[in-house]
Amino acid sequence: MIKLSSLFSLLGIVLLQFGCANSQPTQKPNIIFILVDDLGYGDVGFNGSQYYETPNIDQLASESLIFDKSYMYPTCSPSRTALFTGKQSFRTGVYTVPVLEKGDAEENVFSRWTLSREHPIYSEALQGLGYQSIHLGKWHIVGPYPQAELAMEWPIDHKLSQPDPGDFSWVANHKSAEVRAYYPEGRGFEKNVGGTFRGDPAFEKGGYSSENGGYRAPFSNPFIDPKPNDEWLTDRLTNEAISHMKRNKEGPFFVNLHYYTVHRPIKSRNETLYKHFMDKSGDPASGQGMGKGKETMAAYATMIASLDENIGRILQYLDEEGLRENTLIVFSSDNGYNGGQSSNHALRGAKGEIYEGGVRVPTFFNWPGKIQARRSEIPIQVVDYYPTFLDVAGLGPKTSEDGISLKPIFKEEVEQLKERPIFWHLASINKHGTCSAVLVGKYKLIQFLKDGQIELYDLEQDPLETKNIAETKTEIREELLQSLLQWRQENQVPLPPNSILEF
Template sequence: MVRFLAALLLLAASATHAAERPSVLLILVDDLGWADVGYNGASYYLTPNIDAFAQRATVFNRSYAMPTCSPSRASLFTGLNSPHTGIYHVEAFGGKGSEQDRRIIPVKSKLYYQQPITMLADSLAEAGYATGYVGKWHVTHDPTHNGFTLNAGGWGKGHPPSYFSPYKNPKLVDGPPGEYLPERLMKESIAFIERNKEQPFFLCYAPYSVHRPLQAREADIQRFKERSKEPARYNPTYAAMIAALDDAFGGVLHAVEELGLAENTVIIFTSDNGVNGLSGDSTPLRGHKGTCYEGGVRVPTMVFWPGHSRAERTDALIDIIDWYPTLLDMTGSGKPDHQLDGRSLVPLLNHETDLVRDAIYCHMPCYNGQPQSKQVWQTPYSAITQSRYKLIYSYETHEAQLYDLENDPGESINMATSYPEIARSLKSELEDWLRANQAPLPRSKDTFQ
């Protein structure tokens, strides 16, 4: 009888703990720039649902990701930085450009993460969470190999063949002809939440929006054509895609509230990199996807954690690798076997500290873009960003760029020659980090001549 009562007490304690654990809704959007949302000053783009959420969330002004999709996503779900994932670019074998365009030999990038490892969803599934993935994956061939039970639309491809059904996506059953992908993924997300409302769940809702190709409903495109005052700068189709993303985001949040789950659900909103330079504009920042200028790596990010986070904006530096340890702490889940490179944001969100890291590092030892295209030809580089200064080191020219982000957030004035001591100090810190993480570096062609 004593053993039976003890077992009952243990089951009751476990049930209570499960009830207290929050569910997690991670919204990971694609190619949405920091300046593409109203709460960061956008006026042409319409994001009323995202902006309303920002009013009650902790908004991170200085949230950073990798410059391109798959490296960011691999880092988020493994908790590892790019030297440890081996994924630097969306292209294998050193990125883009022809051999004659490359003055040095770039590092070979992996196309997918291939090592056996406990990813974020594995950890939460082991802790008893129902796990679901809806939308773009671009980390391995299928998220169900990495801890997710449901997969609706996630595979190795980085962009949708079509935003309208038929989707030509082997992981998403086609809807009626002409069905719009943002609406479909919203419905898939809501259905998962409804099925799992009685237990803690982890849903990653990862819209393909607003990755190219630029495709939207004609009525929405026309609406933004009528609003456009600077057609050379603003693309009405891109604006229509952002509006559809916002509508779908609002639909998922409305479902969470209607189901009575809002007070025990952590909601995180972030993007995997900055705006694509062929789609939009990052002003007042500089650069775009593929670059380590602020427009390429600073991303819109906010979190709502009931009972913990506050409605405020913070300039604390955070990295996309920080979400893995953060969610483990939020949910009380066990740590994986591998060492996480990220840092938990829980002390920051609980106002126990105002700083969790003093620097962000970016290692892109590959080429990006095409020399003759509209997109800037980006040669291999590494960068370190601190609260005030950023240093970018080029492996082709062996020259550094230094920017004062406090006084020049648009990175228009290179101060490397004006402040050589600061440049040397940051370069030394960057080199220390590269060595500590055994980061492979590009090589000179002269080595093989």
């Protein structure tokens, strides 16, 4: 197994070589970044779903570079912060969704919510390169009370809170010049449609139990101006995306299309679709559309079908305008599926968990003529998007503090990168205890921070992570553990106060 220090040196050489080979100036491409909320690895046809229907997504994926080992954090807040900055969670202090944390200040390093201005995000760099950028949908990197949060002395001794659904007392402050500096318009985007502190669309009284749930018009989101033809939130966000592309079709444009779907609350797109999925046989292999959760999964299936329809609309527009050839389309999800609304018997865990079902997501990159369509076993991680976007936009071979540009592998595999280490650090409690983890090749090691307990899995032989081989594969365990300890020590990664570990 390749040593960590040697691998980092190798990554630098690979990036330098490919950067020199591709240094000729070209027309800046358009970029569309489609990020779905809570869409599981197995919730799409191109990853094997037999129940959910995604024909447009599947067709696009067949023409794309699909990453079989694409990893996020297990919840949205750290994933989105890492996406925007190219930095791991310990650098920004965002470990999970603050309101989901459990336990006290001895057990947790409580999470921040607002991404401070000291951390630049990719849209700011793209703005400097002449990109006309729009943010659509979920933002979630500003807290509900940002001034108070930013004034706190960190670490704090309690978790942060948010207003109840139906409480709009925060809106005036969030539309002030001071707070809008933390909103899309203050971070390189020319327009924000629907982005706020909140992680779901159900702003109205009743929240998830309300009739509309934020998905059906009239929308309760104070950062979406009502329009007469409003009907369904996913449609509206797509309408805005296409309008932005029309206004800026001479390019370059950047569309940050971060759909709220398929996050809870689960709402049926319409009765016709709902009946179709209720009548459709479920899939025993995945558990999708089966058992007591049939009604919820049928409604969830309508939301996925709506997502697929809207991606089809975007592709149709790009084709009609002749924009596909100069447009990079990136498709992914911010974490694994929510266990209460879908199923995947092939992977352990779900949203909130460090196991594969919580962190492995469906991902592909599409760029006709610039990307070789295939499935890749090279592992990629959430911090790679920032340097990739900047590299594609013309800033040359880039790394962020923690990620690398994926552009060198658009055309061909770089075999050495298959052994690249992928790290996670979860310093606050959500679904399980605090932990760090490292993935190298087919092996994944998890160390729980409270007591140092080790779990080791061979994902090739045991994708369900059912057999902890830490006591039998001792050499592998020690090598991965040392790389994890070295990573934490060199980066001064904070541990919860109750941890028995030195670093």
